[in-house]
Amino acid sequence: MSSSLHVEVVQKRESQANKDSIKDIVHSYLANFVSVTPGVTIKNNELEDNLVLKDHIECITFCDEEHDSEVAITECELVYHVFKFDIFGVETDTMTDIASGEEIAAADIWALPTEEFHGLWESLVYDSKLKEDTLRFVETAFEFADRHVDPNVISWNRVVLLHGPPGTGKTSFCRALAQKLAIRLNNKFPRARLLEINAHGLFSKWFSESGKLVAKLFDRIREIVEDRNLLACVLVDEVESLTHARRAALSGLEPSDSIRAVNAILTQLDRLKRHPNALVLTTSNVTGAIDVAFIDRADIKRRVGPPSERAAYEILRGCCGEMMARGVVAPREQLFALRILEASRFADTEGSRASLRLWTVAREAAAAQMSGRAMRRLPFLARALHTRGEPTLPQFIDALQAALRQQLNDAKDLEDDSLPLQCNKLKQ
Incomplete structure (x- = not known):
């Protein structure tokens, strides 16, 4: 074989x-x-x-x-x-802020694999080997744990950091990866959980209580990872909010309790690495704001940027395929993979015409640095605003281009309107 x-x-x-x-x-x-x-x-x-x-x-x-x-x-x-898919769906873990009595949503917890994330991994398209490399990283981390490699000699933390602009699929990738691991590692871990912590929404409320709520949250996480037959993937979204808090505290803009809270989080993340069934996945939208102390803890750090021409084409090809599969666009026609178009040197034939037209739209979207999230919204906008009845595939691709251009014009208008406001703030 x-x-x-x-x-x-x-x-x-x-x-x-x-x-x-x-x-x-x-x-x-x-x-x-x-x-x-x-x-x-x-x-x-x-x-x-x-x-x-x-x-x-x-x-x-x-x-x-x-x-x-x-x-x-x-x-x-x-x-x-x-x-089989888990049937319970997402659960929200809450904690009480003693100072205000307010119930805080500490984390969303999924039992994996869940139907909600089915197909998510396959839908994500990247030019880089992000998927392959991350899977190999995790497999190697568990191999080292199984073979009892001394972590004092060879260091690894089982921490992944994905950074880049909003809308590029970082959070979706982390969820998809957790689902994929729950499936691939089922023989080793019969159970799996994804614990999603929203750092941006929580940390501002935690600082008044210093590290108390931080400790409570990680006590809950440690209860889960004590089960060695369970794979625990901890997702911290917008991890740069840690840095903002610490820098603001050092500048005197936040109380000193903020530093204790941030340090408590970093300490708790360090403790998690003692558990061979725990994996930490993090995302950041603001690359320059990521805490240096945290960057040092991340084993693998990858930028996830807007889709390239190739990725944009595969995203839009998948969207068109879904529209035809659901009968929104008819009749069903073939759209060639990009490697087939390249092999034919983009020859213009009757069979390849729709694919070539879609390639033009993909290149235009990529040139505009459109995010993957915005790109996946184009089919909806094309259907809602630029088609009537049951469009054919060529008609729908024309509608996609019209939706793309309108989106770009709307974004420019929004940017133009915001400029006077920014100028006024600078004057003040």
Whole structure:
């Protein structure tokens, strides 16, 4: 076998079959395939006449990032991950601010894998090897723990820092990564939790109580990670708010309790690394404001910027595919992957015309440094404001371009309107 291909199998909630039986059923089914394409999902309604599969399986996804084209079944080892979605959804952990009596939402907690994050990993598109590198980082961290590598000799903290402008998918990536790990590491950790802490919303309320509420929150986290059969992913969004608090305190703009609260958080993060089943994921929108003390703790630090031309094309191609799959755009037509267009040197043929038109829109969006979040909003705006009835794919791509240009004009108008206000503030 030259390589492995991960196959994720979502088992129906009502199915009572054990995982080994499900693997055998799926393996027999896939033995009829000559090749498979990574990133493709076979849904329940596409399983044709295989009643056994239809009774037990929601979908099958081929999801290995190392393969960017079709893979021959006989040339790879299929690695199966069978799982059911958690049914409880998100829970909110609250704490009481003793000074004000106010109930504070300390963290949102998901039991993983959850249906809410299904498909999120596959929907995220990057030019860099962010997905592959982060997965390898986590796998290596757990390998070191399993082999009892001495952390006093070789240092690693199991801390990931993603930084970059808003709307580039940093938080979504962290959620998707936690979901992916819950699936991939299920044999090692039968249970998994994502604990999402909103630093920006909480820290301003914590400072009056110094580190007390910080300690309470991390006591709760430590209760969870005491279960060594549970994978705990702790997500701290907008971690730069730590730095703001400490700098403001040192400048005399915040009470000294702020420093104690921030230091308490950093200390608690340090303590988490003693637990081999804990992983800390953090994001920052303001790169220059990230605390140096925290940066030193992060093992892997990656910038997540606006989509490039290639990423923009794949994002919009996925959006168009979804619109056609749901019948909003009809009839269903093929949009070629960018590597196919490149192989043909972007030849203009009847079959490639829609793909080339979409490539033009993607390049325009990338040139404008549009965020991934804004890009994924374009299909909605195109449908709402620039189409009527049931558009064809070419009509819809024209509507996408019209929505893009209107978005860019609206953003420019907003920027122009804000300039007088900024000038007045400078004068004052």
